[in-house]
Amino acid sequence: MKIKLAEQRKQKPDFSKLGFGKYFTDHLLVWEYDADKGGWQEQRIEPYDDFKLDPACCSLHYGQGIFEGLKAYKTEDGKVTMFRPRDNFERMNRSAERLCMAQFDVEEAVNGLVQLIKIEEEWIPAAEGTSLYIRPFMFGTEPFLGVHPSRRFLFTVILSPVGSYYSGGLEPTRLIVEEHYTRASQGGTGEAKCMGNYAASLLAGEEAKKKGYDQVLWLDAEYKKYVTEVGSMNMMFVIDGKVVTPMLDGTILRGITRDSAIKVLKSAGYEVEERKVEIEELVSAARDGLLEEAFGTGTAAVISPVGAITYKGSDIIINGGKMGKITSWLYDRITGIQRGRYEDEFGWVKEV
Ligand code: COI
Helix, strand or coil, X not given: CEECCCCCCCCCCCCCCCCCXXXXXXXXXXXXXXXXXXXXXXXXXXXXXXXXXXXXXHHHHHCCEEECCEEEEECCXXXXXXXXXHHHHHHHHHHHHHCCCCCXXXXXXXXXXXXXHHHCHHHCCCCCCCEEEEEEEEEECCECCCCCCCCEEEEEEEEEEECCCCCCCCCCEEEEECCCCCCCCCCCCCCCCEHHHHHHHHHHHHXXXXXXXCEEECECCCCCCXXXXXXXXXXXXXXXXXXXXXXXXXXXXXXXXXXXXXXXXXXXXXXXXXXXXXXXXXXXXXXXXXXXXXXXXXXXXXXXXXXEEEECCEEEECHHHCCCHHHHHHHHHHHHHHCCCCCCCCCCEEEC
């Protein structure tokens, strides 16, 4: 590991007004891969600065790029921790495989990240609802114009002190079911955390925002019948006391918060079903008074209540538009494990 520290440190933002992803720390981690130089090179920590890229850099043309999102916390007893970092890097390797990109050693990635976090410790906000968001990403850097996999990649980690992802914090969001555009189809890249998935979702998201919604709830591409996810989060519904969530079918992100939520709920005795969820099932459950809660799960979104879902012009109002009991219990459990308020019974917390 080569470390070059910044000569000048940035002025830190007001940690009580962070928003999401607006400020970046003083350093980043860079790890280059070059197939012609034997693969992965020595990791480097350097001052945060612009990249210099060849205009023919292949990922600028063909989008060979993937990313991850995880968080570091300052716990009440002053420790610095990360939540499930290995799982994120393992998922990143799966994304890399799908996008024909170089895979890396997960332990080495975690070690590099630990060193970066140690250097940037002062940037970790401590207040409840805040954290240091960690954004690993990797893209092809080889300059060429033919369509083929890159032989060079840049793996980078940047850090951003954050507050809540939604400007309304834990205020329930309003979703609209997207009936025209689709996010992912069978055999596509829906499960990979690749840049193009997010680019492809922007137009639907902008159109939804113009109509006053926070996010789009995506349906499956083939039948436009099954609920899948919300791009920035996986979805869960409480129907007649049971927690129901769309099963992982290759088109849905394998959410780490989703997985954590399922395990925490099950260990507390809740029934959780991972299966196909028809949008019409939600409509009829709401009509029968059985759709009790809806919430999203994600690293950025944490556990995020959903207050209303619009489908075919009609609104499904959930729990009177208020955060439900299971949602707020789960928010407390997950953030409590992450911040060290509850025992880490699943071994998810890594001390830095
Ligand atoms: C995350 O939750 O970390 C994500 O990567 C989602 C992104 C849209 C902020």
